[in-house]
Amino acid sequence: MQSHSQVLVIGAGAAGLMCAAMAGQQGLSVRVVDHANKAGKKILMSGGGRCNFTNYYIEPNRYLSRNPHFCKSALSRYTQWDFIGLVDRYGVAWHEKKDGQLFCDNKASDILNMLLDECTAGSVDISLETAIESVSFIHKENGGDRGVFILETSKGRFSADSLVIATGGPSIPTLGATGFGYQLARQFGLNVFDPVAALVPFTITDHLSGLCKTLSGNSCRVRVTCDKQSFLDDMLFTHRGMSGPAMLQISSYWQPGQTLTIDLLPELDVAEELRRLQHQSPKQLLRTWLGQQLTQKFAECWLTQMEWPADITLAALNGEQMDRLGAQLNQWQVKPSGTEGYRTAEVALGGVDTDELSSRTMEAKKQPGLYFIGEVIDVTGHLGGFNFQWAWSSAYAASGHLAEV
Numbered sequence: 001m002q003s004h005s006q007v008l009v010i011g012a013g014a015a016g017l018m019c020a021a022m023a024g025q026q027g028l029s030v031r032v033v034d035h036a037n038k039a040g041k042k043i044l045m046s047g048g049g050r051c052n053f054t055n056y057y058i059e060p061n062r063y064l065s066r067n068p069h070f071c072k073s074a075l076s077r078y079t080q081w082d083f084i085g086l087v088d089r090y091g092v093a094w095h096e097k098k099d100g101q102l103f104c105d106n107k108a109s110d111i112l113n114m115l116l117d118e119c120t121a122g123s124v125d126i127s128l129e130t131a132i133e134s135v136s137f138i139h140k141e142n143g144g145d146r147g148v149f150i151l152e153t154s155k156g157r158f159s160a161d162s163l164v165i166a167t168g169g170p171s172i173p174t175l176g177a178t179g180f181g182y183q184l185a186r187q188f189g190l191n192v193f194d195p196v197a198a199l200v201p202f203t204i205t206d207h208l209s210g211l212c213k214t215l216s217g218n219s220c221r222v223r224v225t226c227d228k229q230s231f232l233d234d235m236l237f238t239h240r241g242m243s244g245p246a247m248l249q250i251s252s253y254w255q256p257g258q259t260l261t262i263d264l265l266p267e268l269d270v271a272e273e274l275r276r277l278q279h280q281s282p283k284q285l286l287r288t289w290l291g292q293q294l295t296q297k298f299a300e301c302w303l304t305q306m307e308w309p310a311d312i313t314l315a316a317l318n319g320e321q322m323d324r325l326g327a328q329l330n331q332w333q334v335k336p337s338g339t340e341g342y343r344t345a346e347v348a349l350g351g352v353d354t355d356e357l358s359s360r361t362m363e364a365k366k367q368p369g370l371y372f373i374g375e376v377i378d379v380t381g382h383l384g385g386f387n388f389q390w391a392w393s394s395a396y397a398a399s400g401h402l403a404e405v
């Protein structure tokens with residue numbers, strides 16, 4: 001097979017489908033190529049199967065990037081309201097779960113089907129199960145900087161005037177994720193920041209590993225802080241360490257070797273409260289009081305871990321002990337040994353250096369006609385629909401320019 005189109009998109013994921021649909025609907029001939037046997041696998045897995053497709057509160061400061069300004073232009077030109085408008089036109093039912101996070105009422109496939117219908121409306125050809133063997137660029141005679149991109153694939157040769165790389169990041173390789181986009185960027189002389197797993201559970205192998213195993217499945221609301229960044233959300237103990245939204249969020253800021261400060265009772269100054277209660281209910285057991293704040297199991301395991309006597313009463317605590325307990329509960333120091341890595345990470349930090357791209361069009365400055373969109377770029381969102389919004393917004397930015405050239 002041999003075919004030429006105006007636009008070739010590599011990657012039939014969130015950003016690739018969105019960009020292809022919008023370019024197609026502007027009258028361009030578009031082909032999407034993906035090695036997976038199904039489009040949008042991460043969309044289907046996302047948000048626990050319900051796809052947290054955007055957030056009411058999209059702001060540039062919810063994104064990590066070496067250049068925090070890069071995402072601003074794209075996010076402001078295709079906003080959460082634009083995507084909500086699209087979802088509403090398709091009659092997809094959705095709701096706000098919490099903190100502005102918008103999820104499908106039914107299934108993530110509602111979003112994928114919507115994108116595929118949008119691609120059909122743009123007469124986009126989608127070639128799945130297509131392995132890419134090589135990508136090259138040939139200058140057009142008298143074409144200036146412009147030329148033709150040629151893909152040699154397991155299904156033949158595809159060529160195009162513009163090439164959009166939407167291959168995402170390397171997290172969850174079983175869903176078809178690869179670092180292919182980085183390899184292509186380097187092939188065209190672009191700088192790439194090495195990817196690092198983010199929005200990922202922590203592993204704990206020190207003296208707290210037994211506690212994590214025992215409490216596995218238990219969760220509580222905490223404030224976790226690392227590197228001047230903090231998040232107030234749920235923490236979940238797992239067999240191998242700690243997870244839950246608070247831990248996933250902070251993992252994007254954590255560097256190996258750093259210690260997390262976890263406030264197990266973020267609404268309470270523990271030392272002050274104990275001093276107050278000592279007069280009010282002196283006979284109450286410490287473990288009973290803590291069990292009322294957390295859960296009984298949590299309280300008992302945690303106090304044993306911290307070597308507090310099982311039957312100490314509030315009256316028996318002296319000032320130094322109340323201060324120590326306060327620090328242990330309000331500033332629990334936990335040193336993860338690592339993270340679960342790409343096997344379970346939702347995203348990867350790093351990627352194509354934003355200095356190499358136009359923030360307005362996502363086009364590579366060194367290679368006209370070559371675009372990068374979505375997670376492959378060094379822009380990574382917080383948990384809560386921010387990563388999909390980046391996929392939609394960056395796709396829109398590129399599609400607008402594709403139609404102009």
Ligand code: FAD
Binds near residue numbers: 012036045180
């Ligand atoms: P992807 O959607 O990953 O698409 C990349 C495509 O490129 C894939 O189809 C892949 O098969 C293809 N590809 C890769 N390598 C090659 C190659 N060599 N040749 C051909 N094709 C290739 N974000 C949110 O905002 N909300 C959520 O609820 C959410 N939940 C998530 C849950 C999970 C389990 C995971 C893993 C991620 C979640 N994310 C969520 C993050 C979100 O899925 C990604 O940020 C988003 O999918 C990135 O879009 P993308 O188009 O850049 O990449």
